[in-house]
Amino acid sequence: MSSTILAHATGVARTFGTGSAAIVAVHDVDCSIRPGDRIALMGPSGSGKTTLLHLLAGLDQPTAGIVEWPDIGSIGDLRPGPVAVVFQAPSLLPPLDVIENVALPLLLAGADRQDATARALEALTRLGLDNLKAKLPEELSGGQAQRVAIARVLADRPKLILADEPTGQLDHRSGAAVIDALIAAAIHTGAALVVNTHDPAVAKRLNIRWSMANGTLIVSEPLPC
Amino acid sequence: MLSNHGGPRPPLAIAWLRGLIRRRSGRLAATAIGVALAVGLLASIGAFLSASKATMTSRAIATVAVDWQVEAQNGSDPATMARRVAATPHVVATEPVQFATTTGFQFDGASTVQTTGAGHVLGISNTYRKTFPDQIRTLAGTPNGILLFQQTAANLQARPGSTITVNRAGLEPVKVTVAGIVDIPQADSLFQTVGAPIGAVAQAPPDNVLIVPTATWHRLFDPLAAKRPDLLHTQVHARLDHALPRDPAAAYNTTTGQARNLEVKLAGTGLVGDNIGATLSGARSDALYAQILFLFLGVPGAVLAGLLTATVAGSGRDRRRREQALLRTRGATTRQLTQLGITEAALVGVVGSALGLGLAYVVGRLAFRTTRFGATTGAAIVWSASAAAAGLLIAIASIAVPAWRDGRDTTVATARLTVGRAGNPRWMRWFLDVALLATAVTVFWLTSRNGYKLILAVEGVPTISVSYWAFAGPALLWIGAGLLAYRLTNTLLHRGRPVLAASLRPLAGGLSDTVAASLKRQRRLLARGAALVALTIGFAASTAIFNSTYHQQAEADAVLTNGADVTATISPGATITPTSQVARRIAATPGVRHVEALQHRYAYVGADLQDLYGIDTATIVKAGRLQNAYFQGGTAPQLMATLAAKPDSILVSAETVHDFQLLPGDAITLRLQNGKTKQYANVRFHYVGVAKEFPTAPRDSFLLANASYIAQQTGTDTNGSFLIDTGGHNIASIAHQVSIQVGTTATVTDLASSRKVIGSSLTAVDLAGLTRVELGFALALAAAATGLTLWLGLVERRRTFAIAAALGANPRQLGAFVWAEAGIVTTAGIAAGTATAWALSNMLVKVLQGVFDPPPSALAVPWSYLIVLGAVSIAATAIAAVIALANARRPHIELLRSI
Structure with missing residues (x-):
């Protein structure tokens, strides 16, 4: 286990709404993510998995507690680059084709266009998607679109990949292909991987289990991969 | 929720409406506002027509001193005839x-x-x-x-x-x-x-x-x-009895019918000189011109409001398609989807129409001082019902028809598409835009030839004919220009990606190529936006230019008729010279800035007796407010300089040049009356140019020469009139003072009276109210076409921006996408709209030649309004972009979670 910490949550809570209508999505969570971690975040719907993932990704702010990224920097340094997110819903930009979508985070980070395109193509080739490079998102299947989203992560070479139910809208076979791609991307980039999932089969592919229930996190010991 | 029999149960429709009101209230309100604008504009035009027709009727009647002059015929008893006339109803x-x-x-x-x-x-x-x-x-x-x-x-x-x-x-x-x-x-x-x-x-x-x-x-x-x-x-x-119909045509038919009826009753013992009928005959032409102005200036505004409504409704098309796709996967039929569309359209149409009629009521009260939507009660009902029906139709065409078409033609899979491989629309492949523009030019050429009459109102004939065909020219030009704007924008975005990327570099930096690619893929949406902006700017600017030119020419007409702010026309037989006491008294009248003495004589040109004006070339251009259009072959100052170059120079009418086959430099001998001997004698002039119009002169033929030369040749410098400049102030009171000074030696007329009297043309119609309403609506439409449609489009794509923000796009990078889109639509739209407005204004002025007397030498461009129009369009765009960017700055979690 590495001593460096990519993300660290201390006493984190997230409450939506106020007063009697307030909903506590995440409550008093403490957790850390280290380089090389392969974490399956499990729990029933509404247990707070996605909220926790968004907090760890810096996409949302906790209403209590602190989220830090000691090995990365402040919240402004997370993206584009160090922290990449794969969403459950389609997340490719409709007016850009596949290679432009994959190259986008690199361009947002200030990369040269030719370099960004070359890295995007390399990522697509690594995941066997280079034949789709000129397609528009609406011309892809759900599984293809998720794998392209993973290629986008791969091209960005992040330190931490956070995937929010990436197989939630896919059939079993497509889901397996997406998890293969995610793990391959994590291995290739050396990034830590957190996958939010319902699927025990997906969870089995990862060596750390985090379980959530009613906004509370239970962290298990790492299993041998 | 769905029945097995194909029709939605009431709860579905109610639930759908409730959901729309709660979740899509912004888009519903925007669509209803579009409908309200269209209905409001149509109903306001109805109010304008009602007010202007009533004004024309009452003004026409007011100018008649004696309604009928019934003349006893030979052999008849005048007393009996008088009794019969007195006993006639009305x-x-x-x-x-x-x-x-x-x-x-x-x-x-x-x-x-x-x-x-x-x-x-x-x-x-x-x-x-x-x-x-x-x-x-x-x-x-x-x-x-x-x-x-x-x-x-x-x-x-x-x-x-x-x-x-x-x-x-x-x-x-x-x-x-x-x-x-x-x-x-x-x-x-x-x-x-x-x-x-x-x-x-x-x-x-x-x-x-x-x-x-x-x-x-x-x-x-x-x-x-x-x-x-x-x-x-x-x-x-x-x-x-002047309780006549408000519509001049109806009033004309009433009075002429009464006159004919009286003649029948008189059985040949008397004939009716129908003065009121003759006056109303002219007024009915004016009324028809007013109606034509409505067609030219009003309908495009209502069409635009309709297009805008369709665009606003269409901006939520992708979302609606996805919602429909969900409904269809749960068993909804095309009929059910269409019924839901009709329900939504009915809500928007009814609310929008009610708002529009309310708006027109307020506008009518403020601008036209009338709350009627038609000249008669029947017309008011028809106008209100037609405007509301147009509103419902727009709502159905914008909401229900697309819902039905999507339900029928679109599969669940394609309904989820948001961009698509944009092929060119069918009309582009058929070059419909080019065909429309070519047809517009052809129709314009046919309808603007000499002798073409837009309105034919023959005195004594109850029916008047209008060549509605002439409307086709500007209408086709407007539509063709809108489609051409679409084609050009579409082509620029499709073929010009490298150029676009290069030009976006200062804004987007390294993202310029990606932004250009994004614009290219959305070119149909953007081209549609640019076309809408072009149509709106074209409509607004051409309306403003037309109205401005109209007012310029109405003023020119009044000046041409009266000659100056105040004109003292010397009575025939009276001898007043520039140095006489009367002339000095006029000059000394308080408020008089300048007095221009104008000689007026009659001269024989061959056998023709023509009006000859002796002028002072050094001062007449300013004093007579001479326009370049009054002359042929040069500007007013140039022609005056030519005239001044030699004492015996003379300007003649084009008709005289033609009749006598004159060439510049030719000698002309006129016969002029000598002031002392009262005998006519030959006076030699040299023809140097052509004058088409001159203040106080008749329109057909007249002559202009140097006053000093005429005075020298005829032995008298007696004047025909004095053009009095008051600087436009206190015209009526100065005219009254001057009339006291001149007594019976001259007739004094003033510009304010002339404006009212020259009612034979449309200048009798006060377009000020219509102008305010039209230009106000045009500004609202321009703001909506630019800002509202951009904002709604961005709102519909806010998830895209949320994803970009989640990927790490900073505000400047997000701004590159938004500003590029806004810039393309606004720049292309305003550029195409300006070109359209220029062409349309020229065509409108030419086609509506009958409205202008004299014809304008140049269009009057209301720069202040055009600057406001441009500023409103740009400001609306900027506000929409800033709001959208402010919303996109932080990634919205709920958007990232949504499908």
Whole structure:
């Protein structure tokens, strides 16, 4: 286990709404993510998995507690680059084709266009998607679109990949292909991987289990991969 | 929720509506506002037509001094005829008037004896002037007794108290003492040939007229009845009940019907001189022009509001398609989806129409001071119902029809597509835009040729015809230009990606190529936006330019008719020189800035008698407000310089040039009356140019020459008129002061009165209200076409921006996407709209030539309005972009979670 910490949550809570209508999505969570971690975040719907993932990704702010990224920097340094997110819903930009979508985070980070395109193509080739490079998102299947989203992560070479139910809208076979791609991307980039999932089969592919229930996190010991 | 029988149960429709109101309230409100704009504009136009038609009718009626002049025919008994006229329904007052033709008048002055040619003596009762107050105007002396016409008084050099001799054919002359000097403003009508065939050449009114009490007339002319009955006749002047329809055409038909009916009842004993009918005949043409103006200026606005509504509704199309796809996967049929669309359309249509009618009510009250939407109650109902129906139709076309089409033609899979491989629309492949523009040019060429009449209103004929075909030119140009704007924007975004990327580099930096790619893929959406902006700017700017040109020409018409702010026209026979006491008194009148003396003579050109004006070329351009359009072959200052170059230079009309085959430099010999000998003598001039119009001059043919040369050749520098510049201030009061100064030696007219009098053309219609409404709506449409549609489009794609933000795009990078899109739509739209407005304005002015008199030499461009229009468009775009960017700055978690 590495001593460096990519993300660290201390006493984190997230409450939506106020007063009697307030909903506590995440409550008093403490957790850390280290380089090389392969974490399956499990729990029933509404247990707070996605909220926790968004907090760890810096996409949302906790209403209590602190989220830090000691090995990365402040919240402004997370993206584009160090922290990449794969969403459950389609997340490719409709007016850009596949290679432009994959190259986008690199361009947002200030990369040269030719370099960004070359890295995007390399990522697509690594995941066997280079034949789709000129397609528009609406011309892809759900599984293809998720794998392209993973290629986008791969091209960005992040330190931490956070995937929010990436197989939630896919059939079993497509889901397996997406998890293969995610793990391959994590291995290739050396990034830590957190996958939010319902699927025990997906969870089995990862060596750390985090379980959530009613906004509370239970962290298990790492299993041998 | 869905029944098995194909129709939605009420709860589904209610639930759908409830959901729309709660979740899509912004888009629903925006769509309803679009409908309200269309309905409001149409109903406001109805209010404008109602107000303007009523104005035209009342103004036309107000200008008529005597409604009917019923003339007894030979052998009939005038008294019986008078009783019948008085008993006619709608006739509220009658007065008999006797006419006698004299062989002339004479006045023995202190040192000279002045005589006139043949004249007329009218006999009127002592109540006549009360019954018809506008027929006779007292200039000097008392209003009753023996009244001498101003021109006759000038010819005889007589004044109140003078005793003049009336010569009678075959009888001894008699003497009468003049009690007052009067003007007969409508002498043309008073001395008309009653029963003259339609189209007959109008007779000039007589110069010599004496008005006497009835008893005096009988004393003077009853002895003549036995010997020369042909020199005497009787008329009955009638005033009608003016409770006429508000629409001039309907009022015309009513009064002419009544006149014909009276003639039938008189059975040949009398003929009706239908003055009110003749005036209303002109007014009905004006009314039709007003209607045409509505067509040209109003309908495009309503169409635009409809297009805008469709665009607003269409901006949520992708979302609606996805929602429909969800419904279909749960078993909804096309019919059910269509019914849901109709439900939404009905809600938007009803709310929008109600708002629009309310808006029109307010606009009508404020701008036109009327709350009626039509000239008659029936018309008001039709207008309101039509405007509301148009609103419902727009809502159905914008919401229900796309829902039905999507339900029928779109699969669940394609319904999820948001961009698509954009192929060109069918009309682009068929070059419909080019075809429309070519047709517009052809129609324009056909309808703008010389002699083409947009409106044909033949006097005496109840129907008037309008060449609606002429509307096709501007309408096709507008539509074709909109489609061309789409094509050009589409082509630029599709083919010009490298250029676009290069030009976006300052804004987008390293993202420029990606932004250009994004624009290319959304080119159909952006081209549609640019076309809408082009149509809106084209509509707004051309309307503003047309209105501005209209006002410029209305003013020019008034100036051309009156000559100056105040004009004193010297009575024939009076001799006033620039240095005379009268001239000095005019110049000394408080408020008078400058007095321009204008010589007016009559000159024989061959056998033609033409008006000759002697002018001071150094001062006339400014004093006479001469426009370049008045001259041919140069500007007004250039032609004046040419005239001044040689003393004997002369400008003649194009007609004269043609008739006499003149070439510049040719000598022309005119016959002019010598001021001293009163004999006509030859005076040699040299033709140097063509004048088409000149203040106070007749339109067909006249001559302009140097005043000093005419004075030298004729031995007198007597003036015809004085053009008085007041700087536009206190015109009426200065005119009154001047009229006191000149007494009976001149007739004083002013610009304000001329504006009202020149009602034969559309200048009688006050377009100010319509202008305010149209331009106000145009600004609202421009703001909506730019800002609202951009904002709604961005709102619909806010998830895209949320993803980009989640990927790490900073505000500047997000801004590159938003500003590029906004910039392309606004720049392309405004550029295409400006070109459209320029072409459309020129075409409108040419097609509506009948509205303009004189025709404009150049369009009047209302720069301030155009700047405001551009600023509103750009500001609306900027506000929409800033709001969208402010929302996109932080990734919205709920958007990232949504499908």
